[in-house]
Structures are given as structure tokens and as C-alpha cells.
Amino acid sequence: MAAAKRLNREQIVARLRDAEKLQGQGASTSQVCKKLGVSEQTFCRWRTK
Incomplete structure (x- = not known):
């Protein structure tokens, strides 16, 4: 199992x-997350911090 990338x-x-x-x-949140290589949950957590 691969280690999570920090x-x-x-x-x-x-x-x-x-x-x-x-x-x-004009990109949607899901498109942005795919481009960045992160989940939507991670993206939202980053934004709240």
C-alpha cells in the first residue's frame, strides 16, 4: 500500500x-480536483483552512 503524499x-x-x-x-469543482489530483473532500478541507 502506497503512503499518502503530504x-x-x-x-x-x-x-x-x-x-x-x-x-x-469556468471549470467546475470536480474538474479542478481531477486536474489537481485530489479528492473534493481534500480540496474543501484546504479551502476552509
Whole structure:
């Protein structure tokens, strides 16, 4: 079983900025999560922090 990949705060912030750009271009949350390689639950948890 593969270990979970952990990202540091700077990497998470960078991915959230990328997500904002994609959503600004009209991408849905599910499309953004697929592009970032994370689940919707993880994406929402990142945004709340």
C-alpha cells in the first residue's frame, strides 16, 4: 500500500491559487480536483483552512 503524499503549506497555497484560476475560467469543482489530483473532500478541507 502506497503512503499518502503530504504537501507543505506553500504547495497547498499554490494549488489553491491554480484552482482559483481554473474556476475563473469556468471549470467546475470536480474538474479542478481531477486536474489537481485530489479528492473534493481534500480540496474543501484546504479551502476552509
